[in-house]
Amino acid sequence: MSIQENHSDQIGRMVEIQPSKDIGQAERFRRRRDRFLTVVSPLILLLIWEIVIQLGLLDSRLFPAPSMIVGTFYDLVASGELWRHLSISLIRIAVGFFFGAIAGVTVGTLMGVMPVVGAVLSPIVASVYPIPKIAIFPLIMVLFGLGEMSKFVVVAIAVFFYMVINTVAGVSNVERIYRDVGRSFRVSRLRSVFQITLPAAMPMIIAGLRVSAGVSLLVLVSAEFVGAESGIGFLVWNSWQVFDVRSMFVGIIVIGFLGWASFTLLDAIERVCLPWAPKNRR
Amino acid sequence: MKSSATGIERIFPHTDATGQKQPEHARISMELRGLGKKFLVGAGEFQALKSIDLDVAVGEFVCVLGASGCGKTTLLRILGGLEKHTEGSLRFYQEKSGQPPTSIVFQEVSIFPWLSVWDNVAFGLRARHASKALIKERVSFYIEKVGLTPFRDHYPHQLSGGMKQRVSIARAFANDPEVLLLDEPFSALDERNKATLQDELLRIWEETGKTIVFVTHSIDEAIYLADRILVFAGPPGHITQIHRPDFVRPRNLTALRATPEYKRLVGAILEGLGISGEPSDAIE
Ligand SMILES: Nc1ncnc2c1ncn2[C@@H]1O[C@H](COP(=O)(O)OP(=O)(O)O)[C@@H](O)[C@H]1O
Ligand SMILES: [Mg+2]
Numbered sequence: 162m163s164i165q166e167n168h169s170d171q172i173g174r175m176v177e178i179q180p181s182k183d184i185g186q187a188e189r190f191r192r193r194r195d196r197f198l199t200v201v202s203p204l205i206l207l208l209i210w211e212i213v214i215q216l217g218l219l220d221s222r223l224f225p226a227p228s229m230i231v232g233t234f235y236d237l238v239a240s241g242e243l244w245r246h247l248s249i250s251l252i253r254i255a256v257g258f259f260f261g262a263i264a265g266v267t268v269g270t271l272m273g274v275m276p277v278v279g280a281v282l283s284p285i286v287a288s289v290y291p292i293p294k295i296a297i298f299p300l301i302m303v304l305f306g307l308g309e310m311s312k313f314v315v316v317a318i319a320v321f322f323y324m325v326i327n328t329v330a331g332v333s334n335v336e337r338i339y340r341d342v343g344r345s346f347r348v349s350r351l352r353s354v355f356q357i358t359l360p361a362a363m364p365m366i367i368a369g370l371r372v373s374a375g376v377s378l379l380v381l382v383s384a385e386f387v388g389a390e391s392g393i394g395f396l397v398w399n400s401w402q403v404f405d406v407r408s409m410f411v412g413i414i415v416i417g418f419l420g421w422a423s424f425t426l427l428d429a430i431e432r433v434c435l436p437w438a439p440k441n442r443r
Numbered sequence: 444m445k446s447s448a449t450g451i452e453r454i455f456p457h458t459d460a461t462g463q464k465q466p467e468h469a470r471i472s473m474e475l476r477g478l479g480k481k482f483l484v485g486a487g488e489f490q491a492l493k494s495i496d497l498d499v500a501v502g503e504f505v506c507v508l509g510a511s512g513c514g515k516t517t518l519l520r521i522l523g524g525l526e527k528h529t530e531g532s533l534r535f536y537q538e539k540s541g542q543p544p545t546s547i548v549f550q551e552v553s554i555f556p557w558l559s560v561w562d563n564v565a566f567g568l569r570a571r572h573a574s575k576a577l578i579k580e581r582v583s584f585y586i587e588k589v590g591l592t593p594f595r596d597h598y599p600h601q602l603s604g605g606m607k608q609r610v611s612i613a614r615a616f617a618n619d620p621e622v623l624l625l626d627e628p629f630s631a632l633d634e635r636n637k638a639t640l641q642d643e644l645l646r647i648w649e650e651t652g653k654t655i656v657f658v659t660h661s662i663d664e665a666i667y668l669a670d671r672i673l674v675f676a677g678p679p680g681h682i683t684q685i686h687r688p689d690f691v692r693p694r695n696l697t698a699l700r701a702t703p704e705y706k707r708l709v710g711a712i713l714e715g716l717g718i719s720g721e722p723s724d725a726i727e
Contacts, residue, residue: 338553345523345547346567346618356570360557437556437598 203421225407230414233407243396247415250385250392253309254377257316262373264317265324266366272325273332273362274354283329290322295383302388312384312392319380320373327372331365332358364438367431374423382416393419472536472622472654473499473522479530479679480517491517493679494531499622501536502652506659506669510716514680515658516550516626522656523547523624538621543571546615548625554599554610560586561595563610567618585613588647605636612640616647622654630660641667645693662712666705667696674715684715 207227213219214226221229237243272279272286298315305311335358343353359366385394397412432441480492491514499505507515520526521533523545535544546567554563564586568578586595589609599607608628615623625644629637645668648655659665665672666688674684688708690699699705 338549338551339555341525341549342547342553342555342566343570344525345545346570347524347543348570352570356566357555360555363557435557437600439600442600 223406225410230407230410234411234414237408237411243411243415246391246393246396246412250381250394253312253381253392254316257313257381258320258373258377260313261317261320261377262324262370265321265369265373266328268321269325269328270332270354270359270362273329274358279329279333286322286325290326294319294380295387298384298388307388312381312389315384316377316381319376323373323376324366324369327365327369328362331362331369334365335361363435367427367435371424371427374427375420378416378419378423470501470536471498472501472503473497473656474534474536475531476533477531478521478528478533480514480521480526481529490679492521492528492677493681495680495682497673497682499654499656501621501654504648504655504657504668504670506657506665506672507675508659508662508665508672508712508716509675509677509680511660513675513677515660515675518675518680519547519624519626519656519658522622535621541571543567543618543620545622545624546618546620548608548611548615548623548628550626550628550630552599552604552607552611554607554614556599559596559598560591560602560610563599564613564617566614571618581617581619582613585617585647588616589613589643605632605640608632608640609643612644612647616651616653620653622656625655625657627658627660629664637664642693644668662709663696665712666690666699666708667694672712674712676715676717684711686712 211226211228214221214224214229234243268282272282294315297318298311301314301318302311305314339357339361340353343357348356381392382394382397385392386398389395393412393415397409397416400406400409400412431438435441475495475497478492478495478497479490482489482491495518507518509515517526521528525547537544555566558566561582564582565578568581573581583592583595586592589612591606591609591613594602594606599610602610608631612625612628615625629640632640641664644655647653657665657668659668669688672684672686672688673682674686675681676683686708690704
């Protein structure tokens, strides 16, 4: 009807698509630019912070500029004070992370592979995991004492739940065809878990480790606020108590650096362990 | 070219690669009697396969030909031990103890993305704890057979679709099962790749003398490959016709197409599939 009338006197035309001289230079440039930005963006943040303080937009007694902290940072390094706190925190994280991750992957795998276990445990996990671990830290200290054990435990518990959730998601999303291949080759159940289920779920498990690394830092620092005489969290809190704001900021920046370092480390682990994962293919 | 729609299809002399007749007393590799399969679906049940009687001879190349959804994959999964039949009986002949009865080449990409070509092909042997020497020998033999020797350390994402299916075939053969089950293994490939792989499969079959059950929906493919074609219809899936294309191997489809025997065979198969009209390769 009207469509025909509208187009009755129109003649179609050739539309030209221009060729591109780019055989991949743009993509390569973008990748280089992004790698550069990854390094530069934290520096830019520091620069903005510096400018804001130098312009007097914020009280430099409460928010010292990076240039004002450098001296404090140097003093803390030279006196060994920073390393003392940092090393004890790293040990707490390493131990708690290790045991929490092993337990979390084990329980998560059992839940994903054995429907009965999943049915029993998943409501329990779902209701316990959102409880802030710092809220039960007093109870943990009652059970495990004021020493190192309570710090290991609080980190391990936090990591445990994130690893359970990610492992269950990874394990239960393994393509059916891979399990069928295992069964068609009459692979034993146990072997199938180690040779098929876990490799297939590994990208999700490593994603879980990535989140857990940040979470363990978060939980440990807050635990060290309230129940420790050492560690990077203690450094931050204690510095605030004595109004040594510059030392407090050194602690905060070190925590940020640890977060960045854990991401970088996991990137490297992923590239080595999962060369087949879509994001690592080239 | 005899057809029989009823009764148990018994082994009888079939033509081998050199055109010679096989002995009358050829061993039976698989024996299906009144085999059926029901699935529980919602409140009711679904009959996917019904009263299938079949004997497959050792070393025979059987094609199961049927339209999509008629139960071919279900039959193959039962033969491959992935599903249990719910009616009738199923028996396998075992040459030596410890030898797996079947290996499957799946229709979809089924090689493990986290394993190299070599490790994929070695998967079945490692799973049954074969010796290192045996694994090395078999795996390199079959990787060579499917022409992937230069790619043995590659990961699947570095391979083309045809190469992935080659890995799948090598993995199944390397496991040295009594029977190889292939589920439309070439249907996702282009014509040239398909033709190459069909010839590779025939060559390996002739060299190894394995029993093969090959599912396809292509009449030409079935005629090119099979000693015996089981025409399937359903659901419930059942055998409607059995044909023995006794064309001399190696077969040349282009030449065959001009012959009256070929046209008669295709016409009969189309009828068995419930399609009539011009002979063509058209149940896709
Ligand atoms: N697990 C299952 N549960 C219920 N129905 C199924 C199941 N598997 C297959 N079927 C049904 O059985 C029929 C045959 O399927 P299939 O064997 O895959 O056919 P084909 O391979 O010939 O295309 C289909 O109607 C399908 O829906
Ligand atoms: Mg199918």
